[in-house]
Amino acid sequence: MFWDTFGIWIAALLTIGIVSFLYRDNPVYKFCESLFVGISAGYWFVSLYYQNLLPKLFDNLGITKLLGLSQNDGAFQHIFSGHWDGRIWYVLAGILAIMMLLRLVSKIGWISRWPLAVVVGSTAGLYMITYFQSNFLSQLQNTVIPLVAIERIRALPSAGMTADQFFAAYLGNLVLIVGTLTGLVYFYFSKEHKGALGGAAKIGIYFLMITFGASFGYTVMSRMSLLIGRLYFLFGDWLGIVR
Protein backbone atom coordinates (compact mmCIF):
# COMPACT_ATOMS: atom_id res chain seq x y z
CA MET A 1 0.00 0.00 0.00
CA PHE A 2 2.80 2.40 0.97
CA TRP A 3 4.65 1.73 -2.27
CA ASP A 4 1.47 2.24 -4.32
CA THR A 5 0.96 5.65 -2.71
CA PHE A 6 4.65 6.47 -3.07
CA GLY A 7 4.51 5.58 -6.78
CA ILE A 8 1.44 7.74 -7.32
CA TRP A 9 3.15 10.71 -5.63
CA ILE A 10 6.27 10.29 -7.76
CA ALA A 11 4.18 10.01 -10.95
CA ALA A 12 2.09 13.06 -9.99
CA LEU A 13 5.11 15.23 -9.19
CA LEU A 14 6.85 14.21 -12.40
CA THR A 15 3.68 14.95 -14.40
CA ILE A 16 3.51 18.44 -12.90
CA GLY A 17 7.24 18.87 -13.52
CA ILE A 18 6.85 18.07 -17.22
CA VAL A 19 3.71 20.19 -17.60
CA SER A 20 5.54 23.13 -16.00
CA PHE A 21 7.25 23.61 -19.37
CA LEU A 22 4.00 25.13 -20.61
CA TYR A 23 4.68 28.10 -18.35
CA ARG A 24 8.34 28.40 -19.29
CA ASP A 25 11.49 26.31 -19.49
CA ASN A 26 12.75 25.66 -15.96
CA PRO A 27 15.16 23.45 -13.97
CA VAL A 28 12.38 21.20 -12.67
CA TYR A 29 11.31 20.44 -16.24
CA LYS A 30 14.93 19.79 -17.24
CA PHE A 31 15.31 17.37 -14.33
CA CYS A 32 12.11 15.49 -15.22
CA GLU A 33 13.08 15.35 -18.89
CA SER A 34 16.55 14.01 -18.13
CA LEU A 35 15.11 11.47 -15.72
CA PHE A 36 12.68 10.29 -18.39
CA VAL A 37 15.40 9.95 -21.02
CA GLY A 38 17.70 8.07 -18.65
CA ILE A 39 15.04 5.69 -17.38
CA SER A 40 13.80 5.01 -20.93
CA ALA A 41 17.31 4.17 -22.12
CA GLY A 42 17.87 1.89 -19.13
CA TYR A 43 14.48 0.23 -19.52
CA TRP A 44 14.98 -0.51 -23.21
CA PHE A 45 18.50 -1.81 -22.63
CA VAL A 46 17.30 -4.27 -20.01
CA SER A 47 14.20 -5.12 -22.02
CA LEU A 48 16.18 -5.89 -25.18
CA TYR A 49 18.70 -7.97 -23.25
CA TYR A 50 16.15 -10.11 -21.40
CA GLN A 51 13.67 -10.41 -24.25
CA ASN A 52 16.00 -10.75 -27.24
CA LEU A 53 19.63 -11.48 -26.51
CA LEU A 54 19.20 -13.81 -23.55
CA PRO A 55 16.36 -16.10 -24.71
CA LYS A 56 16.95 -15.98 -28.45
CA LEU A 57 20.73 -16.05 -28.67
CA PHE A 58 22.40 -17.11 -25.40
CA ASP A 59 19.77 -19.65 -24.29
CA ASN A 60 19.24 -21.13 -27.76
CA LEU A 61 22.96 -21.58 -28.37
CA GLY A 62 23.56 -22.90 -24.86
CA ILE A 63 25.92 -20.13 -23.78
CA THR A 64 24.00 -19.64 -20.51
CA LYS A 65 24.36 -23.39 -19.81
CA LEU A 66 28.10 -23.18 -20.49
CA LEU A 67 28.33 -20.34 -17.98
CA GLY A 68 26.28 -22.28 -15.44
CA LEU A 69 23.42 -19.76 -15.55
CA SER A 70 20.80 -22.17 -16.91
CA GLN A 71 19.86 -25.83 -16.60
CA ASN A 72 18.54 -26.14 -20.16
CA ASP A 73 20.69 -27.49 -22.95
CA GLY A 74 21.22 -25.35 -26.00
CA ALA A 75 22.43 -26.05 -29.52
CA PHE A 76 26.09 -26.42 -28.50
CA GLN A 77 25.32 -29.10 -25.89
CA HIS A 78 23.21 -31.11 -28.35
CA ILE A 79 25.76 -30.90 -31.14
CA PHE A 80 28.70 -31.78 -28.85
CA SER A 81 26.73 -34.86 -27.74
CA GLY A 82 26.30 -35.90 -31.37
CA HIS A 83 22.73 -34.68 -32.02
CA TRP A 84 21.86 -32.13 -34.67
CA ASP A 85 20.14 -28.98 -33.41
CA GLY A 86 18.78 -26.44 -35.88
CA ARG A 87 19.19 -23.66 -33.32
CA ILE A 88 22.89 -23.62 -34.23
CA TRP A 89 21.92 -21.24 -37.06
CA TYR A 90 21.53 -18.57 -34.41
CA VAL A 91 25.35 -18.42 -34.57
CA LEU A 92 24.94 -16.56 -37.87
CA ALA A 93 22.69 -13.99 -36.20
CA GLY A 94 25.28 -13.61 -33.44
CA ILE A 95 28.06 -13.05 -35.97
CA LEU A 96 25.97 -10.44 -37.78
CA ALA A 97 25.28 -8.70 -34.45
CA ILE A 98 29.00 -8.55 -33.66
CA MET A 99 29.71 -7.24 -37.16
CA MET A 100 27.14 -4.48 -36.56
CA LEU A 101 28.92 -3.48 -33.36
CA LEU A 102 32.21 -3.12 -35.24
CA ARG A 103 31.08 0.29 -36.45
CA LEU A 104 32.31 1.50 -33.07
CA VAL A 105 35.86 0.73 -34.27
CA SER A 106 36.64 3.38 -36.84
CA LYS A 107 39.23 1.40 -38.85
CA ILE A 108 36.97 -1.60 -39.50
CA GLY A 109 33.64 0.19 -39.20
CA TRP A 110 32.87 -0.62 -42.85
CA ILE A 111 32.13 -4.23 -41.82
CA SER A 112 28.91 -3.03 -40.19
CA ARG A 113 27.51 -2.35 -43.66
CA TRP A 114 27.19 -6.08 -44.32
CA PRO A 115 24.66 -6.88 -41.56
CA LEU A 116 22.91 -3.64 -42.45
CA ALA A 117 22.62 -4.90 -46.03
CA VAL A 118 21.08 -8.15 -44.75
CA VAL A 119 18.52 -6.19 -42.71
CA VAL A 120 17.64 -3.85 -45.58
CA GLY A 121 17.46 -6.66 -48.13
CA SER A 122 15.30 -9.00 -46.06
CA THR A 123 12.98 -6.18 -44.95
CA ALA A 124 12.56 -4.95 -48.52
CA GLY A 125 11.79 -8.46 -49.70
CA LEU A 126 9.29 -9.05 -46.92
CA TYR A 127 7.47 -5.78 -47.46
CA MET A 128 7.51 -5.86 -51.26
CA ILE A 129 4.82 -8.54 -51.26
CA THR A 130 2.83 -7.42 -48.24
CA TYR A 131 2.58 -3.79 -49.29
CA PHE A 132 1.80 -4.75 -52.86
CA GLN A 133 -1.07 -6.94 -51.69
CA SER A 134 -2.45 -4.92 -48.77
CA ASN A 135 -1.75 -1.33 -49.72
CA PHE A 136 -1.75 -1.41 -53.49
CA LEU A 137 -3.91 -4.16 -54.99
CA SER A 138 -6.63 -4.13 -52.33
CA GLN A 139 -6.86 -0.36 -52.33
CA LEU A 140 -6.86 -0.20 -56.13
CA GLN A 141 -9.59 -2.82 -56.29
CA ASN A 142 -11.68 -0.80 -53.86
CA THR A 143 -11.38 2.31 -56.05
CA VAL A 144 -12.90 0.54 -59.05
CA ILE A 145 -16.49 1.15 -58.01
CA PRO A 146 -19.59 2.18 -59.99
CA LEU A 147 -20.57 5.83 -60.09
CA VAL A 148 -24.18 4.95 -60.85
CA ALA A 149 -25.67 1.46 -61.00
CA ILE A 150 -29.14 1.60 -62.56
CA GLU A 151 -30.07 -1.94 -61.54
CA ARG A 152 -29.40 -1.12 -57.89
CA ILE A 153 -31.60 1.97 -58.09
CA ARG A 154 -34.41 -0.26 -59.37
CA ALA A 155 -33.80 -2.68 -56.50
CA LEU A 156 -33.88 0.10 -53.89
CA PRO A 157 -37.15 -0.81 -52.15
CA SER A 158 -36.04 -4.42 -51.57
CA ALA A 159 -32.49 -3.50 -50.54
CA GLY A 160 -33.67 -1.95 -47.28
CA MET A 161 -32.00 1.39 -48.06
CA THR A 162 -33.72 4.71 -48.19
CA ALA A 163 -33.13 6.89 -51.23
CA ASP A 164 -31.10 9.32 -49.07
CA GLN A 165 -28.78 6.58 -47.83
CA PHE A 166 -28.40 5.27 -51.36
CA PHE A 167 -27.44 8.60 -52.86
CA ALA A 168 -25.16 9.40 -49.93
CA ALA A 169 -23.33 6.16 -50.64
CA TYR A 170 -22.95 7.03 -54.31
CA LEU A 171 -21.83 10.56 -53.47
CA GLY A 172 -19.13 8.89 -51.37
CA ASN A 173 -18.14 6.81 -54.40
CA LEU A 174 -17.91 9.94 -56.52
CA VAL A 175 -15.71 11.71 -53.95
CA LEU A 176 -13.48 8.65 -53.69
CA ILE A 177 -12.99 8.37 -57.45
CA VAL A 178 -12.46 12.10 -58.04
CA GLY A 179 -10.14 12.33 -55.01
CA THR A 180 -8.02 9.38 -56.13
CA LEU A 181 -7.68 10.53 -59.73
CA THR A 182 -6.96 14.19 -58.99
CA GLY A 183 -4.57 13.22 -56.20
CA LEU A 184 -2.65 11.05 -58.66
CA VAL A 185 -2.65 13.87 -61.22
CA TYR A 186 -1.08 16.20 -58.64
CA PHE A 187 1.85 13.79 -58.30
CA TYR A 188 2.29 13.50 -62.08
CA PHE A 189 5.30 15.71 -62.78
CA SER A 190 6.20 14.72 -66.36
CA LYS A 191 4.01 17.47 -67.80
CA GLU A 192 3.57 21.04 -66.65
CA HIS A 193 0.43 21.55 -64.56
CA LYS A 194 -1.46 23.78 -67.00
CA GLY A 195 -4.95 23.71 -68.50
CA ALA A 196 -7.08 20.67 -67.64
CA LEU A 197 -4.12 18.95 -65.99
CA GLY A 198 -3.49 22.03 -63.82
CA GLY A 199 -7.16 22.24 -62.84
CA ALA A 200 -7.24 18.57 -61.88
CA ALA A 201 -3.98 18.95 -59.92
CA LYS A 202 -5.48 21.92 -58.05
CA ILE A 203 -8.50 19.83 -57.06
CA GLY A 204 -6.02 17.15 -56.00
CA ILE A 205 -4.31 19.67 -53.71
CA TYR A 206 -7.65 20.46 -52.05
CA PHE A 207 -8.23 16.76 -51.43
CA LEU A 208 -4.75 16.44 -49.95
CA MET A 209 -5.32 19.47 -47.72
CA ILE A 210 -8.60 18.04 -46.44
CA THR A 211 -6.76 14.77 -45.71
CA PHE A 212 -4.03 16.60 -43.80
CA GLY A 213 -6.69 18.56 -41.94
CA ALA A 214 -8.46 15.34 -40.93
CA SER A 215 -5.18 13.89 -39.71
CA PHE A 216 -4.44 17.06 -37.77
CA GLY A 217 -7.91 16.95 -36.22
CA TYR A 218 -7.36 13.38 -35.11
CA THR A 219 -3.97 14.36 -33.67
CA VAL A 220 -5.55 17.17 -31.65
CA MET A 221 -8.18 14.70 -30.43
CA SER A 222 -5.46 12.25 -29.44
CA ARG A 223 -3.47 14.82 -27.49
CA MET A 224 -6.57 16.02 -25.67
CA SER A 225 -7.35 12.42 -24.72
CA LEU A 226 -3.88 11.99 -23.25
CA LEU A 227 -4.29 15.20 -21.26
CA ILE A 228 -7.70 14.03 -19.99
CA GLY A 229 -6.02 10.80 -18.88
CA ARG A 230 -3.41 12.74 -16.92
CA LEU A 231 -6.06 15.00 -15.38
CA TYR A 232 -8.04 11.97 -14.20
CA PHE A 233 -4.83 10.63 -12.72
CA LEU A 234 -4.03 13.89 -10.90
CA PHE A 235 -7.57 14.62 -9.70
CA GLY A 236 -8.54 11.01 -9.06
CA ASP A 237 -5.64 8.71 -8.25
CA TRP A 238 -3.48 11.41 -6.65
CA LEU A 239 -5.76 13.96 -5.02
CA GLY A 240 -8.82 11.72 -4.78
CA ILE A 241 -11.27 14.52 -5.51
CA VAL A 242 -12.95 12.83 -8.48
CA ARG A 243 -13.88 9.19 -8.97
Added chain:
Amino acid sequence: MSNGPFGQKLFQALLRIDRRIIFLVIFLALSIPIFLGLRIDITVTQEVRLFYNSVEALSSGSRVLLSFDYDPGSEPELQPMAETGFRHLIKNHIKFIIMGLWPQGPMQANKALTRINEVDEGFLVDNGDTLYFGRDLLVVGPDTIRYGIDFINLGFQAGNELVIQRMGSSIRAAFANDARYGRPIDQFPIMNGLNKLSDFDLVINWSAGYPGTVEWVQFAVDRFHVPCGAGNTAVQAPQVYPYLDTGQLSGLMGGMKGGAEYEQLTGMRAKATMSMVSQTAAHIFVVLFIVIGNLAYFMTRGRKKEGRA
Protein backbone atom coordinates in the same frame (compact mmCIF):
# COMPACT_ATOMS: atom_id res chain seq x y z
CA MET B 1 -17.33 43.26 -38.69
CA SER B 2 -15.70 46.52 -37.73
CA ASN B 3 -12.28 47.11 -39.16
CA GLY B 4 -11.80 50.54 -37.60
CA PRO B 5 -8.98 51.56 -35.22
CA PHE B 6 -10.59 49.74 -32.28
CA GLY B 7 -11.13 46.60 -34.36
CA GLN B 8 -7.54 46.75 -35.56
CA LYS B 9 -6.23 47.06 -32.01
CA LEU B 10 -8.41 44.20 -30.86
CA PHE B 11 -7.27 41.90 -33.67
CA GLN B 12 -3.62 42.80 -33.16
CA ALA B 13 -3.98 42.13 -29.44
CA LEU B 14 -5.52 38.74 -30.27
CA LEU B 15 -2.55 37.90 -32.49
CA ARG B 16 -0.17 38.77 -29.66
CA ILE B 17 -2.06 36.81 -27.02
CA ASP B 18 0.18 34.93 -24.60
CA ARG B 19 0.09 31.24 -25.43
CA ARG B 20 -0.16 30.45 -21.70
CA ILE B 21 -3.65 31.94 -21.70
CA ILE B 22 -4.62 29.42 -24.38
CA PHE B 23 -3.14 26.60 -22.29
CA LEU B 24 -5.12 27.82 -19.29
CA VAL B 25 -8.39 27.93 -21.26
CA ILE B 26 -7.82 24.38 -22.56
CA PHE B 27 -6.98 23.20 -19.04
CA LEU B 28 -10.23 24.68 -17.70
CA ALA B 29 -12.23 23.31 -20.63
CA LEU B 30 -10.93 19.83 -19.87
CA SER B 31 -11.07 20.02 -16.06
CA ILE B 32 -14.42 21.64 -15.30
CA PRO B 33 -16.54 18.89 -16.96
CA ILE B 34 -14.59 16.27 -14.98
CA PHE B 35 -15.69 17.89 -11.72
CA LEU B 36 -19.24 18.56 -12.85
CA GLY B 37 -19.70 14.96 -14.03
CA LEU B 38 -21.55 16.06 -17.17
CA ARG B 39 -22.67 13.58 -19.82
CA ILE B 40 -23.49 13.99 -23.51
CA ASP B 41 -25.20 11.77 -26.05
CA ILE B 42 -22.77 9.88 -28.22
CA THR B 43 -23.56 9.04 -31.82
CA VAL B 44 -22.31 5.61 -32.79
CA THR B 45 -20.47 5.53 -36.10
CA GLN B 46 -20.62 2.72 -38.61
CA GLU B 47 -17.03 1.57 -38.10
CA VAL B 48 -17.51 1.03 -34.36
CA ARG B 49 -20.85 -0.71 -34.96
CA LEU B 50 -19.05 -3.05 -37.38
CA PHE B 51 -16.51 -3.87 -34.67
CA TYR B 52 -19.26 -4.51 -32.13
CA ASN B 53 -21.17 -6.69 -34.62
CA SER B 54 -18.06 -8.73 -35.41
CA VAL B 55 -17.81 -9.69 -31.72
CA GLU B 56 -21.56 -10.23 -31.40
CA ALA B 57 -21.48 -12.55 -34.41
CA LEU B 58 -19.17 -14.97 -32.59
CA SER B 59 -20.78 -17.99 -31.00
CA SER B 60 -20.27 -18.89 -27.34
CA GLY B 61 -16.95 -20.66 -26.85
CA SER B 62 -15.28 -19.00 -29.83
CA ARG B 63 -11.62 -18.16 -29.39
CA VAL B 64 -10.32 -14.65 -29.99
CA LEU B 65 -6.73 -13.50 -30.12
CA LEU B 66 -6.17 -10.17 -28.34
CA SER B 67 -2.97 -8.42 -29.28
CA PHE B 68 -2.04 -5.57 -26.94
CA ASP B 69 0.31 -3.42 -29.00
CA TYR B 70 0.62 -0.30 -26.89
CA ASP B 71 2.29 1.01 -23.75
CA PRO B 72 1.26 3.24 -20.83
CA GLY B 73 1.80 6.33 -22.98
CA SER B 74 -1.37 5.52 -24.94
CA GLU B 75 -3.35 4.25 -21.98
CA PRO B 76 -5.98 7.03 -21.84
CA GLU B 77 -7.09 6.24 -25.36
CA LEU B 78 -6.76 2.47 -25.55
CA GLN B 79 -7.29 1.20 -22.01
CA PRO B 80 -11.04 2.05 -21.96
CA MET B 81 -11.45 0.08 -25.20
CA ALA B 82 -9.51 -2.85 -23.78
CA GLU B 83 -11.56 -2.90 -20.57
CA THR B 84 -14.85 -2.76 -22.48
CA GLY B 85 -13.51 -5.41 -24.86
CA PHE B 86 -12.82 -7.78 -21.95
CA ARG B 87 -16.27 -7.17 -20.50
CA HIS B 88 -17.89 -7.71 -23.89
CA LEU B 89 -16.04 -10.99 -24.52
CA ILE B 90 -16.66 -12.35 -21.01
CA LYS B 91 -20.35 -11.44 -21.18
CA ASN B 92 -20.69 -13.31 -24.50
CA HIS B 93 -18.75 -16.35 -23.12
CA ILE B 94 -15.95 -15.97 -25.64
CA LYS B 95 -12.52 -17.32 -24.76
CA PHE B 96 -9.54 -15.04 -25.30
CA ILE B 97 -5.82 -15.45 -25.75
CA ILE B 98 -3.73 -12.40 -24.80
CA MET B 99 -0.41 -11.53 -26.42
CA GLY B 100 1.63 -8.44 -27.24
CA LEU B 101 4.03 -7.23 -29.90
CA TRP B 102 4.98 -4.41 -27.52
CA PRO B 103 6.81 -5.39 -24.30
CA GLN B 104 4.37 -3.54 -22.06
CA GLY B 105 1.26 -4.74 -23.93
CA PRO B 106 0.48 -7.88 -21.89
CA MET B 107 0.98 -5.84 -18.69
CA GLN B 108 -1.66 -3.43 -19.94
CA ALA B 109 -3.95 -6.45 -20.39
CA ASN B 110 -3.34 -7.49 -16.77
CA LYS B 111 -4.00 -3.93 -15.66
CA ALA B 112 -7.31 -3.87 -17.56
CA LEU B 113 -8.38 -7.16 -15.94
CA THR B 114 -7.44 -5.85 -12.50
CA ARG B 115 -9.37 -2.66 -13.16
CA ILE B 116 -12.59 -4.43 -14.15
CA ASN B 117 -12.15 -6.56 -11.05
CA GLU B 118 -12.14 -3.42 -8.90
CA VAL B 119 -15.03 -1.71 -10.65
CA ASP B 120 -17.30 -4.71 -11.20
CA GLU B 121 -17.48 -6.04 -7.68
CA GLY B 122 -17.32 -9.79 -7.52
CA PHE B 123 -16.32 -10.05 -11.13
CA LEU B 124 -12.87 -11.33 -10.29
CA VAL B 125 -12.32 -12.65 -6.78
CA ASP B 126 -9.82 -14.55 -4.70
CA ASN B 127 -10.70 -18.05 -3.71
CA GLY B 128 -9.40 -18.50 -0.19
CA ASP B 129 -5.69 -18.61 0.47
CA THR B 130 -4.35 -20.01 -2.74
CA LEU B 131 -5.98 -18.01 -5.45
CA TYR B 132 -5.10 -14.43 -6.11
CA PHE B 133 -4.72 -12.28 -9.16
CA GLY B 134 -1.40 -12.68 -10.90
CA ARG B 135 -0.92 -16.36 -10.12
CA ASP B 136 -3.99 -18.55 -9.98
CA LEU B 137 -6.67 -16.23 -11.12
CA LEU B 138 -10.21 -17.43 -10.82
CA VAL B 139 -12.89 -15.18 -12.16
CA VAL B 140 -16.41 -15.50 -10.81
CA GLY B 141 -19.58 -13.50 -10.69
CA PRO B 142 -22.37 -13.71 -13.20
CA ASP B 143 -19.78 -15.02 -15.64
CA THR B 144 -16.99 -17.30 -14.52
CA ILE B 145 -13.74 -17.55 -16.40
CA ARG B 146 -10.65 -19.49 -15.42
CA TYR B 147 -7.04 -19.03 -16.41
CA GLY B 148 -5.90 -21.64 -18.90
CA ILE B 149 -9.45 -22.69 -19.71
CA ASP B 150 -11.26 -19.51 -20.69
CA PHE B 151 -8.32 -17.19 -21.16
CA ILE B 152 -4.55 -17.21 -21.19
CA ASN B 153 -1.75 -14.67 -21.37
CA LEU B 154 1.03 -15.64 -23.79
CA GLY B 155 2.99 -12.50 -23.03
CA PHE B 156 5.28 -10.47 -25.23
CA GLN B 157 7.31 -11.85 -28.07
CA ALA B 158 10.05 -9.88 -29.79
CA GLY B 159 10.17 -9.85 -33.58
CA ASN B 160 7.41 -7.41 -34.57
CA GLU B 161 5.53 -8.50 -37.70
CA LEU B 162 7.66 -11.65 -38.00
CA VAL B 163 5.89 -12.95 -34.89
CA ILE B 164 2.59 -12.71 -36.78
CA GLN B 165 4.18 -14.38 -39.78
CA ARG B 166 5.42 -17.21 -37.58
CA MET B 167 2.06 -17.64 -35.86
CA GLY B 168 0.58 -18.11 -39.32
CA SER B 169 2.21 -21.51 -39.52
CA SER B 170 2.68 -22.35 -35.84
CA ILE B 171 1.56 -20.57 -32.68
CA ARG B 172 3.89 -22.75 -30.60
CA ALA B 173 6.90 -21.65 -32.63
CA ALA B 174 6.19 -18.08 -31.60
CA PHE B 175 4.96 -18.71 -28.05
CA ALA B 176 6.27 -21.89 -26.46
CA ASN B 177 5.24 -21.01 -22.90
CA ASP B 178 2.56 -18.89 -21.24
CA ALA B 179 3.52 -15.67 -19.49
CA ARG B 180 2.03 -16.32 -16.07
CA TYR B 181 3.57 -19.70 -15.20
CA GLY B 182 6.17 -20.16 -17.94
CA ARG B 183 4.61 -23.55 -18.67
CA PRO B 184 4.28 -25.05 -22.18
CA ILE B 185 1.06 -23.74 -23.68
CA ASP B 186 -0.03 -27.30 -24.55
CA GLN B 187 -0.74 -27.82 -20.84
CA PHE B 188 -3.65 -25.38 -20.99
CA PRO B 189 -6.99 -26.67 -22.31
CA ILE B 190 -7.76 -23.38 -24.06
CA MET B 191 -4.95 -24.08 -26.53
CA ASN B 192 -6.39 -27.43 -27.68
CA GLY B 193 -6.78 -27.33 -31.43
CA LEU B 194 -5.21 -23.91 -31.70
CA ASN B 195 -2.23 -24.52 -33.93
CA LYS B 196 -2.02 -21.59 -36.28
CA LEU B 197 -3.39 -18.11 -36.75
CA SER B 198 -6.26 -19.17 -38.97
CA ASP B 199 -7.63 -21.32 -36.11
CA PHE B 200 -8.75 -18.16 -34.33
CA ASP B 201 -12.27 -16.91 -34.95
CA LEU B 202 -11.21 -13.28 -34.69
CA VAL B 203 -8.15 -11.18 -33.98
CA ILE B 204 -8.60 -7.97 -32.01
CA ASN B 205 -5.71 -5.54 -32.03
CA TRP B 206 -5.31 -2.58 -29.70
CA SER B 207 -2.65 -0.52 -31.39
CA ALA B 208 -0.65 2.66 -30.83
CA GLY B 209 1.76 2.41 -33.76
CA TYR B 210 4.39 0.04 -35.07
CA PRO B 211 4.03 -2.91 -34.88
CA GLY B 212 0.27 -2.76 -34.82
CA THR B 213 -2.84 -2.75 -36.95
CA VAL B 214 -1.05 -2.18 -40.26
CA GLU B 215 1.09 -5.29 -39.66
CA TRP B 216 -1.87 -7.37 -38.49
CA VAL B 217 -3.73 -6.47 -41.69
CA GLN B 218 -0.75 -7.15 -43.91
CA PHE B 219 0.19 -10.47 -42.36
CA ALA B 220 -2.77 -11.95 -40.48
CA VAL B 221 -5.63 -10.72 -42.67
CA ASP B 222 -4.19 -10.65 -46.16
CA ARG B 223 -1.85 -13.61 -45.84
CA PHE B 224 -3.62 -15.94 -43.41
CA HIS B 225 -7.22 -14.74 -43.92
CA VAL B 226 -8.15 -14.17 -40.28
CA PRO B 227 -10.81 -11.50 -39.63
CA CYS B 228 -9.39 -8.61 -37.63
CA GLY B 229 -10.98 -5.74 -35.71
CA ALA B 230 -8.90 -2.93 -34.29
CA GLY B 231 -8.87 -0.15 -31.74
CA ASN B 232 -6.35 2.57 -32.52
CA THR B 233 -5.07 5.80 -31.10
CA ALA B 234 -6.63 8.76 -32.86
CA VAL B 235 -3.28 9.68 -34.40
CA GLN B 236 -3.05 6.30 -36.07
CA ALA B 237 -6.70 5.98 -37.11
CA PRO B 238 -6.50 7.92 -40.43
CA GLN B 239 -3.69 5.61 -41.51
CA VAL B 240 -5.82 2.47 -41.11
CA TYR B 241 -9.20 3.79 -42.31
CA PRO B 242 -8.50 2.65 -45.90
CA TYR B 243 -8.37 -0.94 -44.60
CA LEU B 244 -11.93 -0.58 -43.35
CA ASP B 245 -13.38 0.37 -46.73
CA THR B 246 -11.76 -2.62 -48.39
CA GLY B 247 -13.06 -5.00 -45.73
CA GLN B 248 -9.53 -5.83 -44.58
CA LEU B 249 -10.62 -4.65 -41.13
CA SER B 250 -13.90 -5.94 -39.76
CA GLY B 251 -14.31 -2.88 -37.54
CA LEU B 252 -12.38 0.09 -36.23
CA MET B 253 -12.38 2.30 -33.16
CA GLY B 254 -10.40 5.52 -33.35
CA GLY B 255 -9.23 7.17 -30.14
CA MET B 256 -11.20 7.86 -26.99
CA LYS B 257 -14.29 8.73 -29.03
CA GLY B 258 -14.24 5.25 -30.56
CA GLY B 259 -13.96 3.81 -27.05
CA ALA B 260 -16.95 5.87 -25.90
CA GLU B 261 -19.02 4.62 -28.83
CA TYR B 262 -18.08 1.05 -27.98
CA GLU B 263 -19.12 1.63 -24.36
CA GLN B 264 -22.42 3.00 -25.62
CA LEU B 265 -23.07 -0.08 -27.77
CA THR B 266 -22.19 -2.56 -25.03
CA GLY B 267 -24.13 -0.56 -22.41
CA MET B 268 -21.00 -0.50 -20.22
CA ARG B 269 -20.43 3.23 -19.87
CA ALA B 270 -17.08 3.96 -18.29
CA LYS B 271 -14.10 6.30 -18.57
CA ALA B 272 -14.26 7.02 -22.29
CA THR B 273 -17.91 8.08 -22.03
CA MET B 274 -17.13 10.20 -18.96
CA SER B 275 -14.37 12.01 -20.86
CA MET B 276 -16.44 13.00 -23.87
CA VAL B 277 -17.72 16.31 -22.43
CA SER B 278 -14.16 17.40 -21.65
CA GLN B 279 -13.05 16.39 -25.11
CA THR B 280 -15.95 18.18 -26.79
CA ALA B 281 -15.37 21.36 -24.76
CA ALA B 282 -11.67 21.38 -25.64
CA HIS B 283 -12.46 20.84 -29.33
CA ILE B 284 -14.90 23.76 -29.32
CA PHE B 285 -12.22 26.04 -27.90
CA VAL B 286 -9.60 24.79 -30.37
CA VAL B 287 -11.96 25.53 -33.26
CA LEU B 288 -12.72 28.96 -31.79
CA PHE B 289 -9.02 29.74 -31.45
CA ILE B 290 -8.38 28.69 -35.06
CA VAL B 291 -11.27 30.83 -36.34
CA ILE B 292 -10.30 33.87 -34.23
CA GLY B 293 -6.62 33.50 -35.15
CA ASN B 294 -7.37 33.35 -38.87
CA LEU B 295 -9.87 36.18 -38.67
CA ALA B 296 -7.41 38.40 -36.83
CA TYR B 297 -4.66 37.50 -39.28
CA PHE B 298 -6.69 38.34 -42.37
CA MET B 299 -8.19 41.50 -40.85
CA THR B 300 -4.78 42.90 -39.92
CA ARG B 301 -2.94 41.72 -43.04
CA GLY B 302 -4.57 44.36 -45.28
CA ARG B 303 -3.59 47.14 -42.85
CA LYS B 304 0.02 45.94 -42.78
CA LYS B 305 0.16 45.99 -46.59
CA GLU B 306 -1.25 49.53 -46.57
CA GLY B 307 1.42 50.49 -44.02
CA ARG B 308 4.15 49.10 -46.23
CA ALA B 309 2.78 50.96 -49.32
